[in-house]
Amino acid sequence: MTNITDLGIAALRDGVAKGEFTATEVATAFNAAVEAAQPALNAFIVTTPEKALEAAARVDADRAAGKPLGTMAGVPIGMKDLFATKGTQTTAASKILEGFTPQYESTVSSKLWDAGAGMLGKLNLDQFAMGSSNETSAFGNVISPWRRPNDTAPLAPGGSSGGSSAAVAARIAPAATGTDTGGSIRQPAALTGISGIKPTYGRCSRWGVVAFASSLDQAGAMAHDVTDCAIMLEAMAGFDPKDSTSLNLPVPEWTAGLSADMRGKKVGIPREYRLDGMDPDVARSWDDGIAWLKDAGAEIVEISLPHTKYALPTYYIIAPAEASSNLARYDGVRYGLRDLPDGAGLQDMYAATRAAGFGPEVKRRIMIGTYVLSAGFYDAYYTQAQKVRTLIARDFTNAFMDVDVILVPTAPSSAFALGEKSADPLEMYLNDVFSVPASLAGLPAMSVPAGLDRNGLPLGLQVIGKAFDEQGVLNASLALEERAQFSARPEKWW
Amino acid sequence: MSEYRIQGATGEWEVVIGLEVHAQVTSNAKLFSGAATAFGAEPNTRVSLVDAAMPGMLPVPNMECIRQAVRTGMAINAQINKWSRFDRKNYFYADLPQGYQISQLYHPIVGEGSIEVQLDEKNPESLKTIGIERIHVEQDAGKLMHDQHPTMSYVDLNRSGVALMEIVSRPDLRSPAEAGAYLSKLRTILRYVGSCDGNMDQGSMRADVNVSVRRPGEPFGTRTETKNVNSVRFVMAVVEQEAKRQVALIEDGGTVVQETRLYDPDRNETRSMRSKEDAHDYRYFPDPDLLPLELDDAFLEACRASLPELPDAKRHRYETALGLSAYNAGVLTADVETARWFEVLLAETAAKAKKSEADVAKQAANWLISELFGALNKLGKGLDNSPVSPAAGAELLALIADGTISGSIAKQVLEKMLETGDGAAAIVEREGLKQTSDTGAIEAAIDAILAANADKVEQYKAGKEALFGFFVGQTMKAMQGKANPGMVNELLKKKLG
Numbered sequence: 008m009t010n011i012t013d014l015g016i017a018a019l020r021d022g023v024a025k026g027e028f029t030a031t032e033v034a035t036a037f038n039a040a041v042e043a044a045q046p047a048l049n050a051f052i053v054t055t056p057e058k059a060l061e062a063a064a065r066v067d068a069d070r071a072a073g074k075p076l077g078t079m080a081g082v083p084i085g086m087k088d089l090f091a092t093k094g095t096q097t098t099a100a101s102k103i104l105e106g107f108t109p110q111y112e113s114t115v116s117s118k119l120w121d122a123g124a125g126m127l128g129k130l131n132l133d134q135f136a137m138g139s140s141n142e143t144s145a146f147g148n149v150i151s152p153w154r155r156p157n158d159t160a161p162l163a164p165g166g167s168s169g170g171s172s173a174a175v176a177a178r179i180a181p182a183a184t185g186t187d188t189g190g191s192i193r194q195p196a197a198l199t200g201i202s203g204i205k206p207t208y209g210r211c212s213r214w215g216v217v218a219f220a221s222s223l224d225q226a227g228a229m230a231h232d233v234t235d236c237a238i239m240l241e242a243m244a245g246f247d248p249k250d251s252t253s254l255n256l257p258v259p260e261w262t263a264g265l266s267a268d269m270r271g272k273k274v275g276i277p278r279e280y281r282l283d284g285m286d287p288d289v290a291r292s293w294d295d296g297i298a299w300l301k302d303a304g305a306e307i308v309e310i311s312l313p314h315t316k317y318a319l320p321t322y323y324i325i326a327p328a329e330a331s332s333n334l335a336r337y338d339g340v341r342y343g344l345r346d347l348p349d350g351a352g353l354q355d356m357y358a359a360t361r362a363a364g365f366g367p368e369v370k371r372r373i374m375i376g377t378y379v380l381s382a383g384f385y386d387a388y389y390t391q392a393q394k395v396r397t398l399i400a401r402d403f404t405n406a407f408m409d410v411d412v413i414l415v416p417t418a419p420s421s422a423f424a425l426g427e428k429s430a431d432p433l434e435m436y437l438n439d440v441f442s443v444p445a446s447l448a449g450l451p452a453m454s455v456p457a458g459l460d461r462n463g464l465p466l467g468l469q470v471i472g473k474a475f476d477e478q479g480v481l482n483a484s485l486a487l488e489e490r491a492q493f494s495a496r497p498e499k500w501w
Numbered sequence: 502m503s504e505y506r507i508q509g510a511t512g513e514w515e516v517v518i519g520l521e522v523h524a525q526v527t528s529n530a531k532l533f534s535g536a537a538t539a540f541g542a543e544p545n546t547r548v549s550l551v552d553a554a555m556p557g558m559l560p561v562p563n564m565e566c567i568r569q570a571v572r573t574g575m576a577i578n579a580q581i582n583k584w585s586r587f588d589r590k591n592y593f594y595a596d597l598p599q600g601y602q603i604s605q606l607y608h609p610i611v612g613e614g615s616i617e618v619q620l621d622e623k624n625p626e627s628l629k630t631i632g633i634e635r636i637h638v639e640q641d642a643g644k645l646m647h648d649q650h651p652t653m654s655y656v657d658l659n660r661s662g663v664a665l666m667e668i669v670s671r672p673d674l675r676s677p678a679e680a681g682a683y684l685s686k687l688r689t690i691l692r693y694v695g696s697c698d699g700n701m702d703q704g705s706m707r708a709d710v711n712v713s714v715r716r717p718g719e720p721f722g723t724r725t726e727t728k729n730v731n732s733v734r735f736v737m738a739v740v741e742q743e744a745k746r747q748v749a750l751i752e753d754g755g756t757v758v759q760e761t762r763l764y765d766p767d768r769n770e771t772r773s774m775r776s777k778e779d780a781h782d783y784r785y786f787p788d789p790d791l792l793p794l795e796l797d798d799a800f801l802e803a804c805r806a807s808l809p810e811l812p813d814a815k816r817h818r819y820e821t822a823l824g825l826s827a828y829n830a831g832v833l834t835a836d837v838e839t840a841r842w843f844e845v846l847l848a849e850t851a852a853k854a855k856k857s858e859a860d861v862a863k864q865a866a867n868w869l870i871s872e873l874f875g876a877l878n879k880l881g882k883g884l885d886n887s888p889v890s891p892a893a894g895a896e897l898l899a900l901i902a903d904g905t906i907s908g909s910i911a912k913q914v915l916e917k918m919l920e921t922g923d924g925a926a927a928i929v930e931r932e933g934l935k936q937t938s939d940t941g942a943i944e945a946a947i948d949a950i951l952a953a954n955a956d957k958v959e960q961y962k963a964g965k966e967a968l969f970g971f972f973v974g975q976t977m978k979a980m981q982g983k984a985n986p987g988m989v990n991e992l993l994k995k996k997l998g
Contacts, residue, residue: 091557104556111550113557215557221789250559251791329789332591335600336554340656353654357593380591380784389786 011036012178015231016082016238019181020123023066023081030063030070030081034125037083040179041127044152047501050164050174052088052146053096054128059083062125069123078262079242080123085174085183088129089136090116090226091215095126099217100134100144103337103344103364113215114247115184115226122242127180130170134366135334136191136219139438141169142429143368151199151422152177152497155462159500162422162464165195171229172199176497182230182239186216188223189322190418190442193454196229197417197467200456200495202488203229204236204481207474208449209254211240212247218333220326221252223446233455233485237261240477256475264478267486270304274483275410279315280441282419288460289416296414296457296468299490300483308410312402317395318444323436324379324392325447330369331376337364371432400448407473412483416441417454417467445471455484456493465495505676507714509748515717516744517724518674520736521709522687524573524666524697525641526566532640532664533560533603540703544646544657552662554598559790562587566664567794569696570610570638571804573666576694576811577633579614581801585637586793591784595656596643604639604667606785610794611636616690617813618682625827631683632671641665666697672711672721677737684708684733685835689812693837707731710764712743713757722747723757727764727771739764743771815840823847823862832870842884842891843869849895854902861898868898876915888922889915897925910934910982938985943992946979947972951996961997969993 011033014022023030038056045051066080091097091109098104112120120126134143140163141149151164151173164173168185172195175183185192187205196203204227211226218224228239241261247253276297281290301307339345339360346359365373379388406413418438428435445452451474454467468487472480507514531538534551551558574581586608589601614633621627643661645654668687674680688706691697698705708731713724725747727739742764747757761780762771810818812834819830833843843866850865851858873894877887897914900906906914906929917928929935937943950972951958961968976989 091555097556099556107556109555109557111555213557214559217556218790249561251561252789328786332589332601332784332786335591335593336556336598338593338595338600340595341553341598342555353595354593377784380786382782382784385784385786 012040012181015181016079016235019082020076020078020080020238023070024076026070030066030125031060033081034059034063034083037127037180041174044177044179044501048150048152048173048177048179049147050131050149050170050177050179051085051128052098052100052131052170055095055126056128058095059125059127062120062123066123077121077123077242078238079119082123082181083125083127084119084239085127085130085171085180086116087132087168087171087184087186089132089186089217090184091217092116092126092129095129097129097217098146099136100132100146101337101364101366101369102145103360104217105145105344107343109215111215114212114249115216115243118245119184119239119242124242130168130174130183132170133167133191134369135217135330136167136186136188136224137330137368137372138166139163139190139194139435140423140425140429141166142425143366145366148425149173150425152499152501153199153422153464154497154500155464160424163198163425165198165418165422167191168195168203168229172196172201172203175199175201175229175231177501178496182228182235184226184243185229186219186224186226187442187446188219188225188326189446190439192227192229193442193452193467193469194418194438196454197456197469198422198465200465200493200497201229202232202236202453202455202484203227204240204453204477204484205446205451206240206244206477207254207451209252210244210258210451210477212245212250212253214247214249220329221333222329223322223326233453233481233488234262234265236453237265237481254475259478261478261481264482265485266482267303267489269300269483269486272305272412272479272483273308273410274300274305275308275310275406275413277310277312277315277406277413277415279312280415282440286420286460288421289419289466292457292460292466292468293414293416295491296487299487300414302490303486305483305486310406310410310413312399312406312444314395314398314402315444318399318447319436319440321392321395321399322439322443322447323375324388325396327372327376328380328389329376331373331380334365334369334373337361339364368432396447399444403444403448403450403471411473412479413471414483415469415471417469418442421460421462421464421466441469445469450474451477451480453480453484455488455491457487457491458493459495463495465493505678506717507744507748509752511752513717514714514744514748516675516740517672517713517715517721518680518740519672519711519724520670520674520680520684521711522668522670522684523707523709524668524691524699525705526569526638526664526666527696527698528563528565528569528664530563530565531662532563532566532638534662536662538663540705542659544655544659547659548661552598552658554600560603560788562791562794563664566638567610567796568800568804569664569694570636570666571796571801572694572808573668573691573696574611574614574636575805575808576690577614577616577636579633579636580612581796582608582610582612583796583801584608584793585610587788587791588785589788592781594642595654596645596658596661598643598658598661602640602642603788603791605637607787608793609635609637616683616686618679618686619831620679620682622831623828625831629673629679631673631679634669634671636666636668639665639667677740680710680740681733681737684736686812688733689835689837693809693811695809701731701733704731708736710736710739710743712740712747714744714747714751723759725757725760725762725771727762728774730764735764735766738766738769739771742769746771809837812837819862823859823866825862825866829866829870833866838884845891846894846898849892850898853895853899861902864902865898868894872912872915876919880919889918893918893924900925900929904936904938904985905929906934906936907982907986910936934983936985937980937983938988940988940992943976943980943984943988944996946976946984947989947992947996950975950979958997969997972997
């Protein structure tokens, strides 16, 4: 019999339903894998084996009682530590929230528990989801399970959902939640050889998710493959009256609608994404993707998204602007860290608390955001960025009058070593160059593994779809997945 | 044109005033959370996760608050913006959990409107139209309590997130009296509409007073803003004190600095709170947690249909349809509760008399204003806690109308009603106050009085007709006020020949 921890969502759920193994056996196996890997990978900020077992026991009892089981029944997952979990510490990987235990459960996590999933623990991430390598976490770096051949240098699992990507890639969790503001699901998925989808903005409720940049933040699924992502996203999505930006639309049956048949579909290849000095392996992998979709029956069309080059600077104005305001609530007054030096007044308490509580990248973005919103600079930066954002969205709208989906690389390179880019924030920001445009336009986008580069490290391909057309994204991704036949796994060293 | 002038050492100065009124929206729940809004609750018992700005919490607009703002806008004949948007006003303070206030800077829900104020209550012609620039809705902050601990301040978040309307006037006001009249009229309108209870002592309504001075006819001077003034009287005092201060300052060779000031009612003076240099950069930007507010025609129509008769219209109707004097109409419509009370009184009185409301309106209005207000005033009460209901008042008026009691007896009956809470008829019955039309009894009393005052009878007959009143008074006195005055007159005339 195969190892339980090698199985994904569908296989685990079906195995439990058929009685091949119990949900408790599944939870026990993953709890053990988490415990064994935690010292080396540091994928979790807290582990909650008891929560996984409690959920499993409920599923086993329901099954024994002949009750209907949920779509995620018996599947223990990792929960990114940006989702508020009632009674379990929720930190956003920041010292400023260390020890904070919410009295409420985020809508997305509630839906997953309602579907029968259990929680293995709270996954590490870049602090407040700001980062592309997990190096900004206040609770230590997540280490990618992948290594270069004959090299033990620790690699970045991507970010910000780096705990999620590392845990799924290492098979210590069959799936994990992620959040994506400028690529935080897709880039780590690409760097660790797993699948990850960010749905249309508004599909998943933001209620109970620690906010980074409200107009961009969107939860999504990270799992072994396209089917598992579809199952999980279906469980997470749905209208939530508690989130004013939530989409009031029914959730389609994406899993039932999966089809890799691309006949009659047009795939757009935007010329602006073919950058000078592009990594040759990334370029080759993109060409592979084009060939695979053609093989699946799609017509390939070259398109233009003329404002692409402005996406990154636009993103790095809007996201920090919103963050600078969203993070004002961490002030030491009501919860979380309070640093109150002797004789300190209110302003001193704010300064001391925020100086001690926020990491350098968070502070950098708060300062950028404060600057671009300040009197005299607002129009030149924020207003201008909003205009450009509209143009970027219009680029996509125009392109989608012609094509069904767009195919681009997910990230400009494979995984890099820890420390390799952290000295230069701009170089780190460039990691988001392919993922940010879809975020600014609020479009669904997915990364699927496409192969390995010259260093034996995974590369991802990204499918971007029309608003509300997660089905089109999932289907094109499935066509890629079937042809990529990606089966590489990191060699277990932990 | 107001003639109000500050007499400075170097000549006359004109005052220019604009008011920003913060009115708490009447609603059971806060602007963006489901938490209750009742005044006077224990600290921090009216606080939701959203109000406390817990991580991941999101605002959802309470459409009742939006509806109230729209109705208010309609009541001041303002432009209603079908598309508006919420902005964040960013600043740090311990009573502001989010670190920003959700407000509307760039696209307020209500645009330009105006209200008409009467500057002299005796003179219906003394009208002035005051422009209103905008009304926007925003969140209130919490409250700091500095007296709970020797070294620490405590925070009460009950008010945090409560909906406010900020009603911004144009700088159209020119005197303390105009500022007072404007604020009173605005309060009247809000109470009619039901969008704010107008309780200034509970902080439901407070004004930021912008004052500048200039030589008549010259451009505006530099203004100061005195924050959170919480009564009409204080607003008038602020205008007066601040204008005098500015004039003295300028005439001494100084310049007015644009700054925020506070009013100290105990010393009747304003003092500087912070200058423009210390002013916050609020970094306003559209709140990304909220979609633009788009109102459809059906919503607006429902808002309009729900508006009551407004004070100006009601006052006009009282004068024209009911025939009341301008003064009485003004008094009765100045507060919505008075008008409501009067209208019930009027309906009951008309029904009892089987007459039209117009036929009994003057009697009812006069009684309410001259009799009941005075009597309540003596007791330190108002209509809201009057022991006499409109129906009870109508019962009393009916007794006067049908001749059961005289007007002077009615005063006594009203006093007993206020004292005991009993009905007029019951009191009249119990106390034997019924007016007598028994000719025999009245004639006997008259005969006795004429006999006892033979000298006066002579003088009367000699032409001193003014003495007639004396005989009436004596007769009424002898009858303990219960004689039918008409009958007394008639019989006296007959007997005096």
